[in-house]
Amino acid sequence: MATGQGKRVVVIGAGIIGASLAYHLARKGANVTVLEADGIASGVTSRSFAWINTAAPETDPIAPLRGAAIEAYRQLEAELPGLTVRWTGALSYSTMSSAAPTPASDSSAADRVCRTQIVGLEPNLKHPPESACHAPAEGALDPVAAAHALIAAAQAHGAKVFTQTRVLGLVIEQAQLSAVATAMSIIDADSVVIAAGTGITQLTDSLAITLPIAASPAILIRYKTQPDLVRSLISSPVMEVRHTADGALLAAEDYLDDAADNQPAAIALRTAKAIQHELHGVVSIEPEWARVGLRPMPADGVPIIGHLPNVGGVYVCAVHPGVTLAAIVGRLASEEIIDGKASPALAPCRPDRFWKR
Ligand SMILES: Cc1cc2nc3c(=O)[nH]c(=O)nc-3n(C[C@H](O)[C@H](O)[C@H](O)COP(=O)(O)OP(=O)(O)OC[C@H]3O[C@@H](n4cnc5c(N)ncnc54)[C@H](O)[C@@H]3O)c2cc1C
Numbered sequence: 063m064a065t066g067q068g069k070r071v072v073v074i075g076a077g078i079i080g081a082s083l084a085y086h087l088a089r090k091g092a093n094v095t096v097l098e099a100d101g102i103a104s105g106v107t108s109r110s111f112a113w114i115n116t117a118a119p120e121t122d123p124i125a126p127l128r129g130a131a132i133e134a135y136r137q138l139e140a141e142l143p144g145l146t147v148r149w150t151g152a153l154s155y156s157t158m159s160s161a162a163p164t165p166a167s168d169s170s171a172a173d174r175v176c177r178t179q180i181v182g183l184e185p186n187l188k189h190p191p192e193s194a195c196h197a198p199a200e201g202a203l204d205p206v207a208a209a210h211a212l213i214a215a216a217q218a219h220g221a222k223v224f225t226q227t228r229v230l231g232l233v234i235e236q237a238q239l240s241a242v243a244t245a246m247s248i249i250d251a252d253s254v255v256i257a258a259g260t261g262i263t264q265l266t267d268s269l270a271i272t273l274p275i276a277a278s279p280a281i282l283i284r285y286k287t288q289p290d291l292v293r294s295l296i297s298s299p300v301m302e303v304r305h306t307a308d309g310a311l312l313a314a315e316d317y318l319d320d321a322a323d324n325q326p327a328a329i330a331l332r333t334a335k336a337i338q339h340e341l342h343g344v345v346s347i348e349p350e351w352a353r354v355g356l357r358p359m360p361a362d363g364v365p366i367i368g369h370l371p372n373v374g375g376v377y378v379c380a381v382h383p384g385v386t387l388a389a390i391v392g393r394l395a396s397e398e399i400i401d402g403k404a405s406p407a408l409a410p411c412r413p414d415r416f417w418k419r
């Protein structure tokens with residue numbers, strides 16, 4: 063079996079996580095093959111609000127990962143001309159009178175800002191709260207373009223990429239991965255990285271390993287409206303919005319239930335009204351589309367990253383929030399897979415925590 067550089071690694075899934083893994087692994091000299099059932103970034107990555115959000119709850123096992131997320135993206139931007147983050151900053155508040163989450167690190171450097179400062183930052187807010195949390199270092203990206211840029215860079219480092227190629231199973235010999243099976247071929251491999259989003263459990267179930275990962279729905283809406291309604295990214299109890307580079311307005315909403323008046327199109331109309339109520343300057347706001355995305359959500363909310371126990375060569379990456387953490391997880395996981403260098407920041411994410419309890 064090859065080790066280190068030249069190791070044959072198959073990455074299953076070309077969402078933002080698989081794309082980042084493929085790039086980081088190929089850059090380290092691995093012999094990478096990416097197998098994607100559909101197209102690049104065709105899964106939940108294409109429905110992501112894509113906020114690089116480093117704010118964390120007070121006790122957060124993955125605070126070091128969130129804390130390193132911004133710097134990891136800045137490094138990727140320097141390495142890949144096709145990957146661009148709009149570092150607009152983010153303004154969050156949970157009620158009209160209090161501020162929101164704790165910043166994760168010095169790099170997120172979120173400040174508590176008062177109403178006067180909020181109005182300076184976002185002059186179109188009709189109902190600015192008393193205070194809010196302002197993270198000037200945060201931003202958002204086009205996740206589909208980012209995944210394409212990562213895959214193209216992986217290919218430039220020699221990776222082979224096959225779309226429309228679903229992985230049907232893993233070949234295990236004497237408790238060690240030996241190959242990956244698709245409908246068309248068997249691909250010999252030293253390691254496999256399962257970065258298949260909500261498709262992960264189908265593959266791990268076939269190894270008789272049950273990972274508690276739910277498919278958690280959320281809604282992304284794209285509106286045609288006036289440009290520059292918001293300058294940064296606003297997350298409030300009423301709306302979560304930001305502009306795209308081409309001037310559209312994106313909104314992220316919770317998926318409520320299957321009722322007719324909670325379908326994406328209906329939510330898009332309700333959210334448009336809420337945005338009009340919150341912002342000055344909205345002359346018209348037309349939903350272009352509203353789509354449901356299924357997030358791979360581990361039962362305890364902590365990403366599942368690492369080698370599976372009892373079977374050699376199988377590494378899993380189920381990451382939420384996946385866009386925020388893609389750059390840093392790609393870097394650290396590739397070091398674990400190629401250099402055998404265990405990352406302390408990934409220690410709380412190990413799959414075997416579900417069997418140790
Ligand atoms: C409305 C909404 C807003 C969001 N906002 C944010 C945000 O602001 N910030 C943030 O960090 N995250 C956000 N997320 C979450 C984020 O989008 C996901 O965490 C992230 O995209 C997951 O990426 P992934 O690569 O793991 O999964 P995916 O993008 O789903 O990629 C998995 C890929 O694997 C492929 N696949 C599956 N099974 C197989 C198989 N057997 N063989 C081959 N290929 C297979 C699929 O086709 C798919 O392309 C949001 C999600 C939604 C829905």
